[in-house]
Amino acid sequence: MKIAVVTGASSGMGREFVYAIDKEFELDEIWAVARRADRLEELQENCRTKIRPIPLDLSKEESFDEYKKLLDAELPDIKVLVNAAGFGIFGAVEDLDANEQLGIIDVNVKGLTAFCRLSLTMMGKGSSIINVGSNSSWQPVPYMSVYAASKAYVLSFSRALGRELKHRDVHVMCVCPGWIKTEFIDIAARDDTVKYYDRWYTAEEVIEQAMKDLRKKKAVSILGAPVRWQVRLVKHLPVDLIMNIWCKQQGK
Numbered sequence: 632m633k634i635a636v637v638t639g640a641s642s643g644m645g646r647e648f649v650y651a652i653d654k655e656f657e658l659d660e661i662w663a664v665a666r667r668a669d670r671l672e673e674l675q676e677n678c679r680t681k682i683r684p685i686p687l688d689l690s691k692e693e694s695f696d697e698y699k700k701l702l703d704a705e706l707p708d709i710k711v712l713v714n715a716a717g718f719g720i721f722g723a724v725e726d727l728d729a730n731e732q733l734g735i736i737d738v739n740v741k742g743l744t745a746f747c748r749l750s751l752t753m754m755g756k757g758s759s760i761i762n763v764g765s766n767s768s769w770q771p772v773p774y775m776s777v778y779a780a781s782k783a784y785v786l787s788f789s790r791a792l793g794r795e796l797k798h799r800d801v802h803v804m805c806v807c808p809g810w811i812k813t814e815f816i817d818i819a820a821r822d823d824t825v826k827y828y829d830r831w832y833t834a835e836e837v838i839e840q841a842m843k844d845l846r847k848k849k850a851v852s853i854l855g856a857p858v859r860w861q862v863r864l865v866k867h868l869p870v871d872l873i874m875n876i877w878c879k880q881q882g883k
Contacts, residue, residue: 632659634707638689638746639716640674641665643813644763644806647834648713651842653678656710664689664698665716689716689742690734699749709753713761714743714785719778721825732777739781747792756800759845762789764807766858770865770873774825774881782807786851793850804844805851808837809858825881830857 635652639645640663649661661678663671664685671684685701687694717739720727743762750760765779768786772779786805793803810831837854844852853859865873 632705632707633710634658634660634662634683635711635713636662636664636709636746636750637713637715638664638742639714639763641667641670643715644808644811644834644838645713645715646674647838648715648761648841649674649682650677651838652711652713653680655842656680658710660707662707689746690737692741692745694742695745695749698746702749702753707753708755709750709758711759711761712746712750712754713763714746715761715763716742717763717781719775719781721775721778723774724776735777735781739778740784743785744788747788751796751801754799754801758801760789760792760796760801760803761841761845762803762805764789764805766807766809766853766861768805768807769862771870773874773878774883790850802845802848804841804849806837806841807851807853807858807862808832809855809861811837830855 635656635658637645637649637652640649645665649663652658652661658680660681660683662683662685663674664687665671666686666688668684668686671682671686675682685698687697719735720731724732747760747762762785764785765782767775767779768782770779786807789803789805796803810829811834812831813834832854840854841852853862
């Protein structure tokens with residue numbers, strides 16, 4: 632059975648990845664993973680591929696055991712894994728709830744790593760892993776400290792994993808978008824701590840670019856010339872200067 636697995640599939644980037652993969656690949660099923668089962672069931676209305684809703688909370692380690700049991704029982708051929716589950720909270724570390732910040736690490740780092748490791752046992756030649764990073768993957772970002780650090784991990788991990796899997800012809804790509812209008816912002820931006828947003832993109836635009844880059848076997852997918860130029864600049868400018876510019880933009 633040929634399948635794709637998409638985490639965070641109930642909304643935003645994950646949902647749009649389900650739709651894009653449904654159009655791009657010939658599969659028997661798409662396993663849609665997220666907490667909200669009702670939202671996962673709604674995906675079938677817009678997909679030709681059979682959607683299997685898998686309600687799991689990736690902040691809880693028992694979810695990894697449930698996923699492994701499902702893999703062992705079904706023995707699928709995973710052609711594509713998309714790790715789109717993730718969240719962030721904007722604010723100063725000392726002002727935010729400690730458990731919520733640890734939850735960011737649980738989902739963005741532990742959950743992503745676990746799904747990569749568990750899925751690899753069912754991935755063969757020509758398969759792909761897409762990990763959703765962020766434009767904040769490239770530098771430390773005050774007032775988004777934990778989130779940005781978690782996405783720096785995603786980028787570094789994806790690049791290293793891609794090299795390790797090269798001999799198996801399993802491709803790994805990290806998607807690093809700028810600001811996107813999704814439910815992520817509704818959850819993350821609880822106040823005006825972050826108030827400067829240079830340019831908005833839609834999830835559909837980001838994923839359209841990501842699918843083009845996946846076909847080209849790129850290691851990193853970035854949408855938009857402004858974002859690409861920013862990435863180039865932060866590679867050469869001092870870290871303190873980058874953080875000073877960001878803080879000034881936010882009025883800090």
